[in-house]
Amino acid sequence: MDNVITVRELRVRSRDKNLVGPVSFSLKHGSTTGLCGPSGVGKSTVLRALVELLPNGLTRDGELQVLDRTIAPGKGDADLRSKIVLVPQTPVVFGGSILDNALFGLRHLLRASQEVLRERAEKALEEAGLWKEVADRLDSPAQNLSAGQRQRLCLARALALEPAGLLLDEPTSALDERSRDKVEQSISALRGSRAVLLVSHDPAQVERLCDTTVHLDQPVTASTPAAVG
Numbered sequence: 114m115d116n117v118i119t120v121r122e123l124r125v126r127s128r129d130k131n132l133v134g135p136v137s138f139s140l141k142h143g144s145t146t147g148l149c150g151p152s153g154v155g156k157s158t159v160l161r162a163l164v165e166l167l168p169n170g171l172t173r174d175g176e177l178q179v180l181d182r183t184i185a186p187g188k189g190d191a192d193l194r195s196k197i198v199l200v201p202q203t204p205v206v207f208g209g210s211i212l213d214n215a216l217f218g219l220r221h222l223l224r225a226s227q228e229v230l231r232e233r234a235e236k237a238l239e240e241a242g243l244w245k246e247v248a249d250r251l252d253s254p255a256q257n258l259s260a261g262q263r264q265r266l267c268l269a270r271a272l273a274l275e276p277a278g279l280l281l282d283e284p285t286s287a288l289d290e291r292s293r294d295k296v297e298q299s300i301s302a303l304r305g306s307r308a309v310l311l312v313s314h315d316p317a318q319v320e321r322l323c324d325t326t327v328h329l330d331q332p333v334t335a336s337t338p339a340a341v342g
């Protein structure tokens with residue numbers, strides 16, 4: 114199976130209004146795909162649709178296939194969300210330690226000894242490019258990390274689940290150049306091992322990190338000629 118995610122004619126609707134799409138694309142194992150388009154066109158909404166975490170009132174149709182499973186609308190579950198993990202634009206850091214944060218999610222999904230869980234979390238911190246900066250303070254509060262480190266901690270939390278696909282929503286939009294470079298290095302290192310869908314407003318970043326690009330156009334509505342026939 115080469116494709117981790119395949120999407121055909123995906124649309125997101127709010128009651129009778131088409132908000133997003135139709136859009137079709139596939140994410141190949143080991144490749145990084147940019148998701149681009151003007152503000153408000155629906156990039157974040159597409160990411161949420163892929164993990165079946167749309168806000169109340171929004172529904173999707175069209176085909177969504179994750180690995181060898183077709184996900185019917187409304188049938189997303191924990192299994193889907195451990196294989197495909199969404200890292201939101203604003204890093205969510207919980208009140209505990211750096212290690213607690215890296216383990217969050219994994220603790221709920223993996224029945225394993227503390228030792229095994231910790232190994233997985235440490236590996237994920239390494240993969241996210243944060244290990245060297247936090248190895249000597251895993252028990253200190255995650256809230257003390259810088260914005261760039263928080264973003265990489267969220268990446269580590271996602272990677273600890275060993276997902277086949279990662280959906281990254283503008284992971285560097287709030288960062289200075291130095292922090293951005295570090296996050297980009299971490300994303301770059303995922304090439305070959307994960308399918309990554311990266312929402313970015315920055316064409317240079319897409320050029321640096323992505324193998325292919327999906328351009329999201331304004332939604333097709335019933336009144337536009339493109340929707341007829």
Ligand SMILES: Nc1ncnc2c1ncn2[C@@H]1O[C@H](COP(=O)(O)OP(=O)(O)OP(=O)(O)O)[C@@H](O)[C@H]1O
Binds near residue numbers: 127150154158159
């Ligand atoms: N819960 C909701 N109910 C109704 N409409 C919504 C809801 N959430 C998002 N939308 C609408 O869906 C459209 C797409 O929003 P979305 O945030 O996905 O765009 P975006 O391309 O990610 O924008 P940006 O680049 O500014 O982050 C917008 O018109 C937005 O107003």
